[in-house]
Amino acid sequence: MKGSNIRNFVIISHIDHGKSTLADRFLEITGAISPKKMRPQFLDMMDLERERGITIKLKPVRMEAEILGERYILNLVDTPGHVDFSYEVSRSLAAVEGAVLLVDASKGIQAQTLANLDLAKKQNLVIIPVVNKIDMLQADVEKSTDELAQLLEIEKSDILKISGKLGTNVAKVLEEVAKKVPGPLQENAEKPFRALIFDSEYDPYQGVVAYVRVIDGEIKSGEKIKLFAAKARAEAKEVGYFKPQMEKQDKISAGEIGYIATGIKEPGLVRVGDTIMKESQSQGILPLPGYREAKPMVFASFYPENPDDFEVLKDALSKLKLNDPALIYEQETKEALGRGFRCGFLGTLHAEIVSERLHREFGLDLVISTPSVVYRIIDQKDKESYIYAATDWPDPSKIKETYEPLVSLEIITPVEYIGGVSDVLKNFRVVYKDTNYLSFERAILIYEAPLADIITNLYDKLKGVSKGYASMNYKVLGYRKSKLVKMEILIAGGKEEALSRIVPEERAFQEGKNLVTKLKETLPSQQFSVALQALVGGKVIARETIRAQRKDVTGYLYGGDYSRKRKLLEKQKKGKKLLKEKGRVRVPPKVFLEVFRG
Numbered sequence: 001m002k003g004s005n006i007r008n009f010v011i012i013s014h015i016d017h018g019k020s021t022l023a024d025r026f027l028e029i030t031g032a033i034s035p036k037k038m039r040p041q042f043l044d045m046m047d048l049e050r051e052r053g054i055t056i057k058l059k060p061v062r063m064e065a066e067i068l069g070e071r072y073i074l075n076l077v078d079t080p081g082h083v084d085f086s087y088e089v090s091r092s093l094a095a096v097e098g099a100v101l102l103v104d105a106s107k108g109i110q111a112q113t114l115a116n117l118d119l120a121k122k123q124n125l126v127i128i129p130v131v132n133k134i135d136m137l138q139a140d141v142e143k144s145t146d147e148l149a150q151l152l153e154i155e156k157s158d159i160l161k162i163s164g165k166l167g168t169n170v171a172k173v174l175e176e177v178a179k180k181v182p183g184p185l186q187e188n189a190e191k192p193f194r195a196l197i198f199d200s201e202y203d204p205y206q207g208v209v210a211y212v213r214v215i216d217g218e219i220k221s222g223e224k225i226k227l228f229a230a231k232a233r234a235e236a237k238e239v240g241y242f243k244p245q246m247e248k249q250d251k252i253s254a255g256e257i258g259y260i261a262t263g264i265k266e267p268g269l270v271r272v273g274d275t276i277m278k279e280s281q282s283q284g285i286l287p288l289p290g291y292r293e294a295k296p297m298v299f300a301s302f303y304p305e306n307p308d309d310f311e312v313l314k315d316a317l318s319k320l321k322l323n324d325p326a327l328i329y330e331q332e333t334k335e336a337l338g339r340g341f342r343c344g345f346l347g348t349l350h351a352e353i354v355s356e357r358l359h360r361e362f363g364l365d366l367v368i369s370t371p372s373v374v375y376r377i378i379d380q381k382d383k384e385s386y387i388y389a390a391t392d393w394p395d396p397s398k399i400k401e402t403y404e405p406l407v408s409l410e411i412i413t414p415v416e417y418i419g420g421v422s423d424v425l426k427n428f429r430v431v432y433k434d435t436n437y438l439s440f441e442r443a444i445l446i447y448e449a450p451l452a453d454i455i456t457n458l459y460d461k462l463k464g465v466s467k468g469y470a471s472m473n474y475k476v477l478g479y480r481k482s483k484l485v486k487m488e489i490l491i492a493g494g495k496e497e498a499l500s501r502i503v504p505e506e507r508a509f510q511e512g513k514n515l516v517t518k519l520k521e522t523l524p525s526q527q528f529s530v531a532l533q534a535l536v537g538g539k540v541i542a543r544e545t546i547r548a549q550r551k552d553v554t555g556y557l558y559g560g561d562y563s564r565k566r567k568l569l570e571k572q573k574k575g576k577k578l579l580k581e582k583g584r585v586r587v588p589p590k591v592f593l594e595v596f597r598g
C-alpha cells in the first residue's frame, strides 16, 4: 500500500487570519501563477469577494513543486472563514487529507478557529498548525503559539511561525504538508471509477461542470458517466484540473482533484455529495458517503420586482444553487407580493450575498422580505405549525403558544473586553451560562440566546467593543416558549408586507421605533411627505415622517411674476396629490436588507 506523491489539503481559519494571502504565496512559490498576473488574494475571483475583502467560495487549485528533492502535486482548496459559509468548508474537507490551520498572531484563537478545527478533526484530517502574521507589530507570537499548542495538545515546537504576507517560512508549510499529509493510496487507481462531487457551476456551453475529488480509477474525456443519486446519465464532455482556471486534460485519476463537464443542462440533476461513476463500471459499485444537507437558519422570501421576471428568478436560483448548495428554495405565492420563492440561508450575510449575486450575475431586482428564523406555533386547537415568514403569522386570536429557536452562544474574547461584551449583551435576550478559559488571557463565555437576536448585528457590535478581538459561534439547541407578536409596517398608509416581522412582545415598542427611524434614514425622500408607521395588533406603536422634498419648480422665474409662480406651485400640488393617490412609495431592494441589519 503505497501513498502517491499527491497532497490534497485545505487552509482553514477564522475569517481574516490570512488564508487567501498564504495561498497567494503557495501560487508564487510553485510557479502556478506568473508574477505578472499575481494580485493579492488571487483566489478570491468573484468581484463581490474582492470588493468586500472576504472569501465566499471554496476555490481549488492544482500546483506542482519540488519539495525536499521530490516532485509533488499539491491540490489546495482555499476556504471561506465566515460562519455563514461553513458549508463550503465542510465540503472542502471531504475532498482532502490534510488541513493547514492558521491562527493570526495578532488575534489569537477565535470562534471559527475552533469550529473549523472541529470539522477537520471529524474528517480525521492531518492538522498542520501555523501561527501567521508574525510580522505585525501587534502580533503576540508566543501567546498564540501557547494557545494553539494547548488546544491541539502538541509541543510548541511543532507549530510553524510564518508571515503569509512577507513569505517568511511559507516554504516550510509546504514541506510539512509533503511530510505529514498522507498521499492517496495508489492501489485505488486500479478500482472502478468513483468521484465525489464537492462543488459545481453552470456553464452555458459545457452544461453543469462538477468539481470532483476522484477517489478510485480514472476517467477520460468522452466516456459515459452516471450520477448515482440523481440516476442521471451523461458524458464526460471534458475533464481537467484547476490551475486555478480550468485546464483541459486527457484524463483525471484516483487521488486527484479536478472537474468533469457533464453537458447536463438541468441544474437540479447535479448535487454536491453525489457520486459520479462510469456507466460501463457502475454495476454493483457503492456510492461514496455524501454530505449532510446544509441546515438553513434564516428564511427570507425573494420576489422579482417585476412580476414578469419570475421565470428568470426561478432559473437563476437553480443555477446559483449549483455554486452555492447551502441555498435552499421553494416556490410560494403571496397575495401582497405575487409569485416568488421562500429561500433558506445559513445566516443573514449568506442571504445578502445571494441577493447580491442574483442581481449581479442574473440582472434581477428583488423585493426581499425581512429575514426570519422559523417560529413554532400551537394554535387554539392544539395544532402545531412552523412559520417561516411574518406574512404567514396567524391572527393573534388563533394562537395559543409561540416558540422560537434557542441557541448556545459561544463568545471568545480577551479578558479585558469581558466588560464591554457584557454591556453589548444587555441589549440582547441572552442568559449567561458559563465561562471557560483558553488561556489566562482569553475567555470563552457561554450563553443561551434566541437565534433571532444573534443573527442580526450582534457580531458587529461585539467586534466594535473589542477592537475586533471578540468572536462568536452558535449551535441550535431547540425551541423555547416565548411571547411573540407580529409587527407590521405602513408606508404612506400602505402596508409593506415584506417589512413585517415577528418580535418579542416586550420589545415591540423599541423595535418599532428603531425600525421606523431606520426606514426614515434609508428610504429616499419623495415629492410628498410620507408617514411611516409600525403597528402591532392593529395599533400604531411608533411613527415617523419623511418630509417632502420640495422641488423648486419656480426657481427659473425671476422677478415678481407672482401669478405664474402660483400657477406652477398649484400644478406641483396637484401632481403630488396624484402621486399620493397612485399611492405606493417604491422601496428600493437595498432598503430591505439594510433595515434588517439595524
Ligand code: GDP
Pocket: 013, 014, 015, 016, 017, 018, 019, 020, 021, 022, 041, 053, 054, 055, 081, 132, 133, 134, 135, 136, 162, 163, 164, 165, 166
Ligand atoms: P482570509 O480571510 O483568511 O482569507 O484572509 P486574507 O488572506 O484575505 O487576509 C486578511 C487580511 O490580513 C488582509 O488584509 C491581508 O493583507 C492580511 N494579512 C494576511 N496575512 C498577513 C501577514 O502575514 N502579515 C500581515 N501583516 N498581514 C497579513
Ligand code: MG
Pocket: 019, 020, 021, 044, 054, 055, 079, 080, 081
Ligand atoms: Mg480568504
